Each structure stands twice: as C-alpha cells, then as structure tokens.
Amino acid sequence: MIKIGIDYYPEHWPPALWEEDAARMERLGVHVVRVAEFAWSRLEPEEGRFDFSWLDEAIAVLSRHGMKVILGTPTNCGPMWLYHDHPETLQRGRSGQPSLTGIRGHRCMQSPTFRRYAGRIVEEMARRYAGRPEIFAWQIDNELDSNHCTCPACTAGFRDYLREKYGTLEALNEAWGTVVWSGEYSAWEQISIQTEEGCLADWYNPARMLDYERYAAACTADYVRFQAELIRRYDPAAVITTNSCFPAHMPDFHQEFAPLDVASYDNYPPVRLPENPEALYSNAFALDFVRSFKQQNFWIMEQLGGPMGGWSPITPAMEPGMLEGYALQAVAHGADLISFFRWRTACTGAEMFCHGLLDHDNRPNRRLEELERLCRRLEGLPELNRTTLHSQVALLYSSEQEFALKNQRQSEGFAYWTQLRLFHNACMSLGVNVDVLPETAPLEGYRVALVPTHFITDPQVVANLETFAQAGGTVVITNRSGVKDKHGNCVLGQPLPTLLRKLCGCTVAEYDAIGPATQQITTSQGSSYRVTSWCDLLTPETAEVWARYTGRFYAGTPAITRNRFGKGWAYYVGTVGEKALYRALLLEILPRQGIPAMDMLPVGVEVTERTGPGGSYRFIFNNTLHGQSFPMNGQTVTLGAMEVLIQTGDGQWR
Numbered sequence: 001m002i003k004i005g006i007d008y009y010p011e012h013w014p015p016a017l018w019e020e021d022a023a024r025m026e027r028l029g030v031h032v033v034r035v036a037e038f039a040w041s042r043l044e045p046e047e048g049r050f051d052f053s054w055l056d057e058a059i060a061v062l063s064r065h066g067m068k069v070i071l072g073t074p075t076n077c078g079p080m081w082l083y084h085d086h087p088e089t090l091q092r093g094r095s096g097q098p099s100l101t102g103i104r105g106h107r108c109m110q111s112p113t114f115r116r117y118a119g120r121i122v123e124e125m126a127r128r129y130a131g132r133p134e135i136f137a138w139q140i141d142n143e144l145d146s147n148h149c150t151c152p153a154c155t156a157g158f159r160d161y162l163r164e165k166y167g168t169l170e171a172l173n174e175a176w177g178t179v180v181w182s183g184e185y186s187a188w189e190q191i192s193i194q195t196e197e198g199c200l201a202d203w204y205n206p207a208r209m210l211d212y213e214r215y216a217a218a219c220t221a222d223y224v225r226f227q228a229e230l231i232r233r234y235d236p237a238a239v240i241t242t243n244s245c246f247p248a249h250m251p252d253f254h255q256e257f258a259p260l261d262v263a264s265y266d267n268y269p270p271v272r273l274p275e276n277p278e279a280l281y282s283n284a285f286a287l288d289f290v291r292s293f294k295q296q297n298f299w300i301m302e303q304l305g306g307p308m309g310g311w312s313p314i315t316p317a318m319e320p321g322m323l324e325g326y327a328l329q330a331v332a333h334g335a336d337l338i339s340f341f342r343w344r345t346a347c348t349g350a351e352m353f354c355h356g357l358l359d360h361d362n363r364p365n366r367r368l369e370e371l372e373r374l375c376r377r378l379e380g381l382p383e384l385n386r387t388t389l390h391s392q393v394a395l396l397y398s399s400e401q402e403f404a405l406k407n408q409r410q411s412e413g414f415a416y417w418t419q420l421r422l423f424h425n426a427c428m429s430l431g432v433n434v435d436v437l438p439e440t441a442p443l444e445g446y447r448v449a450l451v452p453t454h455f456i457t458d459p460q461v462v463a464n465l466e467t468f469a470q471a472g473g474t475v476v477i478t479n480r481s482g483v484k485d486k487h488g489n490c491v492l493g494q495p496l497p498t499l500l501r502k503l504c505g506c507t508v509a510e511y512d513a514i515g516p517a518t519q520q521i522t523t524s525q526g527s528s529y530r531v532t533s534w535c536d537l538l539t540p541e542t543a544e545v546w547a548r549y550t551g552r553f554y555a556g557t558p559a560i561t562r563n564r565f566g567k568g569w570a571y572y573v574g575t576v577g578e579k580a581l582y583r584a585l586l587l588e589i590l591p592r593q594g595i596p597a598m599d600m601l602p603v604g605v606e607v608t609e610r611t612g613p614g615g616s617y618r619f620i621f622n623n624t625l626h627g628q629s630f631p632m633n634g635q636t637v638t639l640g641a642m643e644v645l646i647q648t649g650d651g652q653w654r
C-alpha cells in the first residue's frame with residue numbers, strides 16, 4: 001500500500017493536544033508520522049543532559065492510534081548552547097564570516113566539534129529507539145545542501161582532498177592551469193576556499209571551482225554516511241533516508257543517497273499555476289529526477305499541504321483538487337510514501353504562515369477533506385506500491401555539468417537545468433515515461449539516450465554512447481558538449497564536439513552565443529522553429545543536415561544534424577529551441593525506436609505508467625486549472641482541473 005504520512009511537531013503544541021491530533025490522523029487513514037527533525041534543544045536541553053521523555057510519550061500516543069514514526073535526527077538545528085560554547089561549530093560564509101544564529105542550519109557539517117556533538121545525539125537516539133516496532137524509518141538532518149562552508153576545518157579538508165587527488169602541488173598547478181594571473185601555489189596552505197563576497201564565481205579559476213564543488217558535495221555525502229553508520233551500528237535493519245530539495249548549492253544526489261536505503265524529496269509544486277505552458281511539466285521533471293537518485297521508487301517527506309508563506313509572502317489558496325492532484329502526481333512518478341507538510345500551521349516562529357493541513361483555528365477544512373479522499377482512493381489500490389515506472393528513454397544527468405555550468409555561464413539565459421527540462425518536457429507532452437540516469441549508468445534496456453550538454457567530457461560516457469548507438473540506440477547530444485576535459489579546462493587543437501565528433505559526424509566551425517536574442521531554423525521538411533541562447537555553426541562530416549539557420553551571417557548553415565552510427569543514430573542539436581522543436585525531434589525518433597508517442601495530449605496533461613507484480617496503472621493528470629478532454633484508445637478522456645484518472649490493466653477507471 002502507498003503510505004500516507006504527516007509531518008508533526010509535538011514540541012510545538014501542548015501535550016494535551018497530542019491525543020486529539022493522533023485520533024484525527026487515525027480517522028483520516030494516516031500510516032506514518034515524521035517527528036523530531038528540529039528538536040535538538042528539547043532532546044538535549046543542556047550539554048550532555050538528554051530528555052527523551054516527551055518524545056517517548058508522543059511516539060506512544062501516535063502508536064496507540066496505529067501510526068508508526070519516521071524519526072528525524074535533529075542535527076539541522078544545533079542548540080544555542082552549542083554555538084555559544086563552541087563557535088567553531090558555526091558554518092562560515094563565502095568570505096569567512098561566521099553565520100549569525102537565529103534561523104536554522106547554522107552548523108558546519110565538517111567541523112570535528114560539531115561531528116562530536118551531532119554524533120552523540122544521533123547515537124543516543126539510535127541506542128534508544130533501535131529495533132522498536134514503532135519506528136518506521138529514519139530521516140537524517142533536513143534538506144542538506146552542498147557543504148559550502150569556509151571554516152578552518154573545511155579549508156583543511158579541501159587541502160587534504162587535493163593532496164589526495166593530485167599528490168603534488170606541481171600536478172595541481174598543472175591541472176588547474178594556475179599560471180594564468182600568477183595563481184601558482186608553492187605551499188598547500190596558500191590554497192583558500194574563501195571567495196570575495198558579491199564577486200561572481202566566473203572570476204575564479206573554473207578548475208579550482210569545479211574541484212571545490214566536488215569537495216563540498218563529497219562533504220555532504222560524507223556527513224550523511226557518518227550519520228547512517230551511527231544509526232546502523234545500533235539498528236542494522238534501520239531504513240534510512242534524508243529529505244532532499246534543490247538548493248542554490250546542489251549536492252551530488254547520487255553520491256549523497258548511495259549509503260541510504262531510499263531517496264526522499266520535499267515536494268512543493270507551484271500553487272500559482274504558470275500561465276506560460278512552457279513552464280508546465282517542471283514538477284514532473286523534479287519527481288523523475290528524484291527517482292533517479294537510487295533508480296528506484298522514492299518517498300515524499302514533505303508534500304504541499306497548504307499555502308506557503310512565513311518567510312515569504314503568503315501564496316494563493318490551494319485550488320480544489322490540488323492537494324490530491326499533486327500527491328497523486330508524485331505517486332505517478334514513483335513515490336511510495338507521501339508525508340504532508342505539516343499537520344497544523346505553527347502559531348509561532350518564522351513559518352507561522354506556512355500553512356499546514358490545518359489552519360491556526362484547528363477546525364476541519366477543505367484540505368483535510370481532500371486528504372481523506374486521497375487516503376480512501378489509495379486504500380482502493382493496495383498493490384500499487386508493488387509497481388514502478390519502466391522507461392525506454394534515458395535522460396542523462398551529472399552534477400559535474402551542474403557545477404561547471406553554474407560557475408561559468410556560457411550564454412545569457414543558458415542553464416543546464418533548462419537544457420534537461422526541454423527534453424523532459426517534450427517527453428511529458430507526448431506521454432512517454434522517462435528515466436533520468438546518472439551519466440555513467442549502463443544503457444541496456446533503453447532505446448533513446450538524451451544527452452543535453454555533456455560539457456565536462458567523460459571518455460567513458462562517450463564510449464558508452466558509441467556502443468549504445470552502434471547497437472541500434474538513438475543518441476541526442478546538444479551544444480556545449482565535448483567542451484572541457486575532466487579538470488574543467490578546454491582542449492587544444494581539437495574541433496568541438498571533440499571526443500563526440502565521431503559519434504555525431506560533425507564539427508562546430510564557430511559558435512554564436514546569442515543570449516536572449518532569437519532567430520529561426522528550418523528543417524529539411526520545411527518546418528520552422530524559433531531558437532535562442534546559442535548557435536553552433538555545424539560542418540557535417542558523415543552526418544546529414546536536419547535543420548539550418550535562416551538568419552545572421554550564417555543563414556543556410558546547419559544547426560542540427562543526424563548521423564547514422566552502426567545500427568543507430570546520433571543527433572546533434574547545436575542550438576536551444578522552443579518546445580515544439582524537441583517534440584518534433586522526438587516525434588521522429590520515438591516511432592523509429594518503437595516507442596509509442598501520444599501526440600494528441602493537450603498541454604498540461606501528463607500520462608505515466610507504473611507496472612510490476614502489483615499490476616499496471618496508467619495515471620492521467622491534468623496539471624491545469626481548466627477542464628480538458630482528448631481521445632485515447634477510441635474513448636474520450638475528460639478531466640477536471642487538477643484531476644487525476646487512474647486506469648488499471650483491466651481497463652477499469654479508478
């Protein structure tokens with residue numbers, strides 16, 4: 001059964017309310033309750049004095065009402081005594097200044113002092129709750145970002161990381177090309193991780209920045225592993241996760257989740273629906289991306305339960321159907337557990353207007369009714385968790401590209417995330433399941449590999465793609481691929497796309513970073529598309545021309561090519577197009593690979609399918625605020641705003 005959860009903060013409410021809260025949750029049909037992820041100051045009110053009595057009591061109340069608990073380790077928020085007595089546990093900002101307390105997440109994940117205190121509270125909890133039947137799972141910390149701290153411990157850690165990686169300073173200087181601007185290091189102590197406040201990352205050596213991002217992400221992954229190992233020492237059978245979001249400093253999620261049992265995500269899709277249809281499907285991408293972290297079904301640890309606000313102005317009220325629709329959208333993309341944020345809106349603190357399911361008045365409301373409807377609906381599909389998405393289309397992702405492109409902008413408006421989404425959006429608009437895969441993942445079982453911007457070039461990835469195409473697969477590669485080596489440097493004497501030249505059968509004669517300007521391309525079939533941002537001027541070698549530019553001094557020059565490679569094909573898309581371009585490409589590629597594409601879906605309608613021993617379920621979700629209808633398999637499908645229809649293998653609508 002798909003599990004429904006609630007994020008609950010017993011420490012925010014008088015204990016007299018706990019019983020009533022639990023009874024209401026039980027009536028709704030809630031299975032699990034997440035607690036304690038910010039409660040350090042109540043669990044260890046002063047150094048070394050632990051108090052689990054209130055947590056025991058809260059767990060007992062919940063468990064009397066048939067619910068299990070997801071225990072959060074409270075390490076996101078160190079208590080004030082810790083930061084005061086041990087200021088070295090405070091995270092330091094870009095230019096080295098300690099962060100000021102009063103919000104949350106002030107801690108440095110690498111600080112040995114912090115690790116000692118965090119390790120102790122985690123151990124205390126693990127020892128106490130290990131093996132207890134009330135515990136469903138563990139959540140480590142909260143919404144971890146990449147550890148961009150510049151404290152002395154983090155600085156020393158970076159130098160160690162580099163020593164380990166390069167061995168000598170000569171090798172490091174060579175790899176980073178530090179001769180530019182007299183940046184050569186003659187002692188390890190000269191290497192700093194601080195950067196000038198307000199100064200763009202682009203001013204710093206990109207090779208150094210890339211290694212720094214790798215290091216910061218490795219710190220986060222190490223912090224997760226550290227906590228997971230402590231929990232497992234006491235509770236070897238523990239199911240452990242951490243709740244991800246997409247912060248400014250993105251971690252390497254594949255590395256971060258490697259030591260954990262299940263990936264989780266905090267799902268806050270837009271309440272104010274985008275009027276621009278190009279922006280639709282973005283939440284679908286986020287969900288497919290999260291499924292890629294462990295290439296298996298995942299959990300939602302925080303699901304939109306009410307209008308957001310508190311530290312931001314309050315968003316509009318949730319439209320009818322939105323609470324249920326967005327939760328089922330997550331299930332449609334592989335979620336097996338949905339925990340709603342939060343039970344009741346806080347009356348104090350920065351998030352007092354970040355609404356939970358219940359408002360401050362604590363009365364029954366529309367959102368709670370919708371949650372109840374969702375629970376009943378999922379109870380009617382008890383085998384759904386024994387299914388997952390199967391896909392023949394792989395969209396390759398790597399945090400390397402994320403890091404490198406974020407720190408060195410290529411063209412105004414050009415972003416890795418956008419590149420990924422353009423392809424994903426096109427698949428969604430055609431009702432095609434997509435797996436986001438780590439770039440280095442094996443491609444067996446897939447028919448199409450979409451490779452937006454393979455900027456930092458990995459010879460192993462190139463070899464995989466060649467083998468894939470050789471055997472009959474179709475590869476789609478875009479502009480800004482093959483540009484850099486593994487250090488983040490450009491390569492002398494090889495035309496772009498360097499290592500991908502043979503596969504793509506073309507070279508880039510020149511490029512034009514047009515930024516927000518637009519122009520046209522025309523295909524050999526005579527269709528025209530608007531393009532923006534970037535224009536590679538292509539010279540086909542073995543490839544044929546798929547589309548040409550119509551403007552600027554290079555009118556008539558190839559923009560997109562298609563190359564026969566072994567039994568398969570490699571497309572090279574030298575520019576960034578409007579959405580219709582990617583649809584057109586896929587409408588050519590998918591049928592040739594025997595993948596059905598639904599070109600009749602109205603904009604904003606998503607179709608995905610979960611299959612497995614539990615049966616087959618087709619989800620049809622209308623992610624718009626107006627009704628839609630369209631023909632499917634000889635029937636007319638009609639959906640209301642935000643409605644989700646589920647069709648089981650026997651043709652029944654559920």
Ligand code: GLA
Nearest residue numbers: 142143266302308341351354
């Ligand atoms: C994040 C956090 C929660 C809460 C919500 C509210 O996802 O994990 O603690 O702050 O945002 O927006």
Ligand code: ZN
Nearest residue numbers: 108149151154
């Ligand atoms: Zn630090």
